[in-house]
Amino acid sequence: MKVTRKRINKKQSIQLFLPLSSQAYLSQFYRDKNATFSGRILPNLEKELKAMQDFFGLEVTGKLDSNTLETMKLPRCGVTDVARYGHFQGKPKWKQSVVTYRITEYTSQLSKREVDTTITKAFQLYSDVIALDFKQIYNGTADIMILFKAEYHGDFYPFDGPNGVLAHANAPGPEQGGDTHFDDDERWTLRSRDINLLLVAAHEFGHALGLEHSKDPLALMYPTYRYVNTNGYTLPRDDRIGVQALYGKCFL
Ligand SMILES: [Zn+2]
Ligand SMILES: [Zn+2]
Incomplete structure (x- = not known):
């Protein structure tokens, strides 16, 4: 797996470069699909990576360390880890018995x-x-x-x-x-x-x-x-x- 890291000019905004498989993982399970700007979803890979590390109780480094990579490889459920329902929206449930x-x-x-x-x-x-x-x-x-x-x-x-x-x-x-x-x-x-x-x-x-x-x-x-x-x-x-x-x- 190849990780590309761009030399960061201090004045440039910090961008995290991750292998595509990790990007896909974060996009699938950690992207807040409601966080859109002008209808576009704005990925923030570092934020998503930290959210993932926090979710799994890993050290929150914001970097793709070996523990994080291993966790990403574990078989899992396809549903997102980002909470979809706020407390005030009322969570969906079945009404019948x-x-x-x-x-x-x-x-x-x-x-x-x-x-x-x-x-x-x-x-x-x-x-x-x-x-x-x-x-x-x-x-x-x-x-x-x-x-x-x-x-x-x-x-x-x-x-x-x-x-x-x-x-x-x-x-x-x-x-x-x-x-x-x-x-x-x-x-x-x-x-x-x-x-x-x-x-x-x-x-x-x-x-x-x-x-x-x-x-x-x-x-x-x-x-x-x-x-x-x-x-x-x-x-x-x-x-x-x-x-x-x-x-x-x-x-x-
Ligand atoms: Zn699930
Ligand atoms: Zn299906």
Whole structure:
């Protein structure tokens, strides 16, 4: 990888030069798409790089050091790490008590039954702690449409082959709201090897319910993938508090 660094004349404004892959990472996950001037998005690479380092609890150097580069290489969720909803705008959430979902395209790496069971389990992590139920439907349009597909799959965010981005999901809302896509170039498993579907699905459904990424490394909504034992898995504290703040607690 080649890093070009321009000699900076003290009087010139400081510009950070980064390899294209790092620029793409920052643009995808750290660019505040609302920060536009005359309709143009103004990238501030140093600011974005510092925001990224801060998010991951790295030393905030504003430089592309080895820890930062390593973190950028970790498999992760395709949703931005920049908070999209201000406190006063009201976060999007589902208003009904039963949210429907439909899997339109399955992965060939697991049986249909394994996928159905895993997706049900992932939703159950939430229905166990909030007063919301999920129902799988097999025809027509569901609130949350789910598919497994590689590369281009019908939206503006084509997947990127193995590793990198694993999946992404939209926040609650009409039309594509809540829709959840899994990159079928990943090796989906139900074990610790490769990419565990339950953990990724549970993370993505957090977005589909209105959660954003968390800086808490123990949270399910942490942006990078990390395997934890899925036997008897329950929603980590940070995520439970977050989703209950949106939907209220459920008392069984
Ligand atoms: Zn995510
Ligand atoms: Zn997609």
